Amino acid sequence: MNLSKDDTAKFKKLGIDSFLELSLLIPHSYEDYRLHTQLLPQKAQLIDATVESVYKAPNSIQVTFFAHNLGHTIQGVLFRPKPYMLHQFKVGDRDYYYGIIDCKQGHCSMSMPKKVTKIGKITAKYKTALRNDVMLRLVEKYLTKENLLSEGLNAAIADAVLQLHFPNAETLDGMQLSETSLEALKYIELFSYMRLLAGKRRYFKAVTSLSRDYAPWSETLPFTLTDEQIKAIEDIKDDLKKDVAAKRMVVGDVGSGKTMVILAAAYMMLPERSILMAPTTILANQLFEEAQKFLPEAKIALVTNKTKKEDLSAYDFIIGTHALLYRELPNAALVMVDEQHRFGTLQRNMLEKLVSANEKRPHYLQFSATPIPRTQAMIESAHIDVSLITTTPFTKDIDSSVIHKSDFSTLLTHIKAEIAKKNQVLIVYPLVEQSEMLDYQSIDEARGYWEKNFENVYVTHGKDKAKEQVLMDFREKGDLLISTTVVEVGISLPRLTTVVIVGAERLGLSTLHQLRGRVSRTGLKGYCYLYTNQQKSQRLEEFVHTTSGFDIANLDLKFRKSGDLLKGLSQSGSQFRWIDFAEDEKVVKQVKRDLKI
Incomplete structure (x- = not known):
């Protein structure tokens, strides 16, 4: 793209870097001269x-x-x-x-x-950072079919978008975008974005490539892996064979059995070393316990802020929190990050570099329990391989319902009955301290009532430095846990059967789903109550009838509209104007085919 210095400045002012992006800045109206x-x-x-x-x-x-x-x-x-x-x-x-x-x-x-002096033509009007006459000259100079074809578009899509900038009488008809024009804009928007993502993907030589089969290990398990767990493990097996360092994201719903995929990856890597970073001490401990149980042949270390510093080079599998970043780590052939969104990009990159051997990089797997729409997974695959685990090893039996103030006495009866069965109850409040802005009690206001009327009540929140200890104590001895959304991810509470979410309409559907996923982890009958002051909420009503995290992600799109969501898709500030995640899977497939991704 050869631009003059002056035109480069104009492109910069418009916030664009290509002819494709220029073509997406379509006119907001036309003047018929x-x-x-x-x-x-x-x-x-x-x-x-x-x-x-x-x-x-x-x-x-x-x-x-x-x-x-x-x-x-x-x-x-x-x-x-x-x-x-x-x-x-x-x-x-x-x-x-x-x-x-x-x-x-x-x-x-x-x-x-x-x-007016320009007679006999239809002129496009733009709402951009440039004056309309300047924008018109830029469009006339650079938006040519030749330039769009050189960017990789096919002729039909180039013609459809050019017609929007250089209109004829038909373009003006009703001032509505035709189906053809809309499809062209969706295609160009995705094509431009995914090409950029693919360009950012960097390839490194792997520390090692192996092809150890996981079958001998899976046959020792006291349960059968699900088809989707096996598919994810097979994807990883193919990755580990390559001499290029893998980059894969495994996205699984709450309770879909990602831990077994992690352990299978570590098993396939043996005798080479694997390292796993988890966001909390509780989670690191749980993973360590599972690894000891299901990987008896591996020598496993646990690294947290509380563990003493030691030489880790004798271990096959090192599991830890971000404390790993401050230890002397031996080289590793595989790096895994659990709940990857809880760490910054900087921390994730730091771990990868810490254990790299010169120019060679370890295979890299990241795991997430926040399901994403299928379409987003397909888009993300331009810069990282994606495996989805949409099913769970056993169907959870959880009743979800929306409740109001008038239902409080019924709720109390239910809580007492569950505690009598030695089950545990979680109540999630929106805030720690009182706020005049919010029509709900805070933890500070509510805790007195629960502590007075119930025994073994534990309280924690995000700013509580002892929260991990409180959660561990509650797991062993508690009846009732009062908390903020700090329990959204991670800890396994086998006896937890009921969650009550106060001010549920204030939370995103994926957060509600994560909180609901805390209960019924071991097959017990579960209950999720969404407490709201709103008389009616279609969003919450639809949530209680939806159990799959991937369906929840699509439901979230329906209520949030994909434009809002996409703003944060790649953390690059890129915003989609035309693509709708809930509807446009066909366009994504076409773009992937054309870009050979």
């Missing part, structure tokens, strides 16, 4: 007119025109005129004027007429 012989009521229109009179009132200029093309007298009115406007209208002059004509009972008026 063709001369018509018929009146177009209440539409902007060009007249070939002689000025018959000019009258200047205190706040307006009134001009009488005779429109030769229409054979009609028209009264022009300019409100709050600027001084220069008066000079455009001289009695006896014949020129071309443009404005909206409105006729009532034979009298026609033109609002805010302006003198």
Whole structure:
């Protein structure tokens, strides 16, 4: 893309880097400077007119025109005129004027007429950081079919988008985007974005490549892996064979058995070393316990802030929190990050570099329990391979319902009954301290009631430095846990059967799903109550009838609209205007095929 220095500055001002992105800045309207012989009521229109009179009132200029093309007298009115406007209208002059004509009972008026010189064509109007005339010149100079084809578009899509910038009479019809135009815009938007993602993907030589089979290990398990767990493990097995360092994201719903995929990856890597970073001490401990149980042949280490520093080079599998970043780590052939969204990009990259051998990089797997729409997974695959685990090893039996103030006594009865069965209850409050902005109790306001009426009540929240210890104590000895959304991810609470979410309408559907996923982890009957002051909420009603995290992600799209979501898709500030995640899987497939991703 060869641009002059001046035009490069204009592209920068528009926030674009390619002809494709320029083509997406479509006009918001058009001005039709063709001369018509018929009146177009209440539409902007060009007249070939002689000025018959000019009258200047205190706040307006009134001009009488005779429109030769229409054979009609028209009264022009300019409100709050600027001084220069008066000079455009001289009695006896014949020129071309443009404005909206409105006729009532034979009298026609033109609002805010302006003198024009570009006659006979339809002109696009843009709302951009550039003046319209500057934008028009830029578009005329660079938006050519040749330039769009050189960017990789096919001819049909190039023609469809060019028609929006260089319109004909049909383009103006009804001012609605045609199906063809809309499809072209969706395609270009995705094509441009995914090509950029693919360009950012970097390939490194792997520390090692192996092809150890996981079958001997899976046969020792006391349960059968699900088809989707096996598919994810097979994907990883194929990755580990390559001499290019793998980059894969495994996205699984709450309770879908990602831990077994992690352990299978570590098993396949043996005798080479694997390292796993988890976001909390509780999670690291749980993973360590599972690894000891199901990987007896591996020598496993646990690294947290509490563990003593030691030489880790004798271990096959090192599991830890971000404390790993501050230890001397031996080289590893595989790096895994659990709940990857809980770590910053910097931390994830730091771990990868810490254990790299010179120019060679370890295979890299990241795991997430936040399901994403299928379409997003397909888009993300431009820069990282993606495996989805959409099923769970066993179906959870959880009743979900929306409740209000009038249901409180029924809720209390249920809580007492569950505690009597030695089950545990979680109540999630929106805030720790009282707030006048919120029509719900905070933890500080509510805890007194629960502590007075129940035994073994534990309280924690995000700012509580001892929260991990509180959760561990609650797991062993508690009946009731009062908390904020700090329990959203991670800890396994086998006896937890009920979650009550106060002010549920304030939380995203994926957060509600994560909280609901805390209960019924071991097959017990579960209950999720969404407490709200809203009389009716279609969003919450649909949530209680949806159990799959991937369906929840699509439901979230329906209520949030994909434009909002996409803003954060790649953390690059890129915003999709045309693509709809819930609807446009077909377009994504086409773009992937064309880009050979």
